[in-house]
Amino acid sequence: MPDEEKKYICPCCGQETPSQPVKVDGKVVDDYLASIMTGEPFNHTFPLYDGKLKITIKAASREEGLKLYDFVLLVEPFAADSSQLRDLIGIVNSYCMVSKIIVKHDKEESVYMPSKYVIEECYKLVETYGKADMRDDENKTKFLQDVQAAYTRLSSHDVLSSTPPAIMNRVINEFKKLETTLLEAGFDENFWQGIALA
Numbered sequence: 001m002p003d004e005e006k007k008y009i010c011p012c013c014g015q016e017t018p019s020q021p022v023k024v025d026g027k028v029v030d031d032y033l034a035s036i037m038t039g040e041p042f043n044h045t046f047p048l049y050d051g052k053l054k055i056t057i058k059a060a061s062r063e064e065g066l067k068l069y070d071f072v073l074l075v076e077p078f079a080a081d082s083s084q085l086r087d088l089i090g091i092v093n094s095y096c097m098v099s100k101i102i103v104k105h106d107k108e109e110s111v112y113m114p115s116k117y118v119i120e121e122c123y124k125l126v127e128t129y130g131k132a133d134m135r136d137d138e139n140k141t142k143f144l145q146d147v148q149a150a151y152t153r154l155s156s157h158d159v160l161s162s163t164p165p166a167i168m169n170r171v172i173n174e175f176k177k178l179e180t181t182l183l184e185a186g187f188d189e190n191f192w193q194g195i196a197l198a
Contacts, residue, residue: 032182046171056100057175071122088151101161112161121150
């Protein structure tokens with residue numbers, strides 16, 4: 001027989017609820033609070049395979065977020081007609097948060113910094129074509145050629161590493177969950193003290 005879910009008294013309304021405020025201890029909370037105080041984007045390193053593979057995921061800074069938004073606005077009208085552009089968008093979505101991948105094998109160590117290169121390529125395309133008339137066939141042709149070149153540069157294992165996409169997707173999803181957990185941890189019993197909404 002499965003364990004019955006524990007009920008807790010909500011500090012807000014005084015009613016029973018199946019969950020309690022999240023409590024997170026340790027260095028991760030300190031890192032998160034430091035990112036809030038300094039304005040530096042929060043990041044966290046996930047060690048896998050006994051630390052032989054380390055993947056650091058970083059939230060985008062405000063400037064990076066704006067540039068990536070400009071990139072999306074630039075490429076969106078052409079994505080339906082260009083498979084290469086869709087592939088580039090896939091790389092941007094998958095790797096714009098992956099700031100570092102370290103792979104240790106025997107006594108060797110390989111370091112990759114995918115987000116740095118991904119964001120640089122997005123910046124270049126936005127700076128070159130952000131104000132261009134993309135209805136002009138010459139501009140559009142040149143743009144799609146530059147997209148092809150950017151995709152070729154970024155899809156190299158020297159840039160992205162050979163880490164399987166399934167691992168990357170899992171780590172990115174875990175980072176998003178961690179961010180949500182840390183956000184929820186701030187709304188503890190101290191936050192709800194003296195508040196009665198019911």
